[in-house]
Amino acid sequence: MEKSIGFEKIRTAIFISGTGSNFKNLIKFSKRKKSPIKIILVISNNVAAKGLRYASKNKIKKKIFKFKNKKGDEKLILKYLNRNKIKLICLAGFMKILSKNFLRKYNGPILNIHPSLLPKYKGLNTHERVLRNKDKFSGCSVHFVNSKLDSGKIIKQKKVKILKNDTPKTLANRILKAEHVLYPQAINKIFTNH
Numbered sequence: 803m804e805k806s807i808g809f810e811k812i813r814t815a816i817f818i819s820g821t822g823s824n825f826k827n828l829i830k831f832s833k834r835k836k837s838p839i840k841i842i843l844v845i846s847n848n849v850a851a852k853g854l855r856y857a858s859k860n861k862i863k864k865k866i867f868k869f870k871n872k873k874g875d876e877k878l879i880l881k882y883l884n885r886n887k888i889k890l891i892c893l894a895g896f897m898k899i900l901s902k903n904f905l906r907k908y909n910g911p912i913l914n915i916h917p918s919l920l921p922k923y924k925g926l927n928t929h930e931r932v933l934r935n936k937d938k939f940s941g942c943s944v945h946f947v948n949s950k951l952d953s954g955k956i957i958k959q960k961k962v963k964i965l966k967n968d969t970p971k972t973l974a975n976r977i978l979k980a981e982h983v984l985y986p987q988a989i990n991k992i993f994t995n996h
């Protein structure tokens with residue numbers, strides 16, 4: 803209980819696989835007085851995920867589950883989440899697909915951020931596909947996770963204009979910046995009235 807601010811923050815777990823810039827950004831967001839979330843732990847399937855360094859710096863517990871035995875690892879994760887009273891999961895660049903069984907057994911919202919304007923461009927290599935199709939806009943989406951890849955209910959989206967000389971890399975960088983604005987906004991949209 804965060805007595806000083808007068809409301810209980812939502813105990814949150816972040817799942818990452820790589821750089822963790824969204825994780826870093828969510829940590830910053832969680833530290834704001836009015837932020838509805840408190841990040842308790844981070845889970846990664848990749849021991850070398852760069853983002854894990856933000857855990858130690860911020861006194862956030864970290865745990866690696868390599869998903870070699872997906873069923874077994876998911877069972878352990880569920881126990882770990884339960885033990886830590888986790889009420890919200892935010893996937894942030896997590897490259898494993900959680901099973902239907904996991905989604906059924908975990909009883910709290912699971913959010914994901916995806917670098918496209920869903921329902922367009924589900925899955926990988928979104929920026930390459932957007933550029934190949936000569937779209938005028940791309941962007942990012944935060945959505946609830948359901949059993950179909952990148953298909954759960956959309957919470958919030960942010961458009962990013964495609965520039966003439968964009969490459970997948972330049973576009974990815976601009977969209978990542980938009981993601982850092984969007985993820986906190988989407989969390990606020992669900993859990994607060996601002």
Ligand code: GRF
Pocket residue numbers: 818819820821822823824825853894895896915916917978981
């Ligand atoms: C982001 O573009 C996110 O939308 C996608 O993976 C990337 C993760 O970036 N799912 P980071 O690890 O948060 O920097």
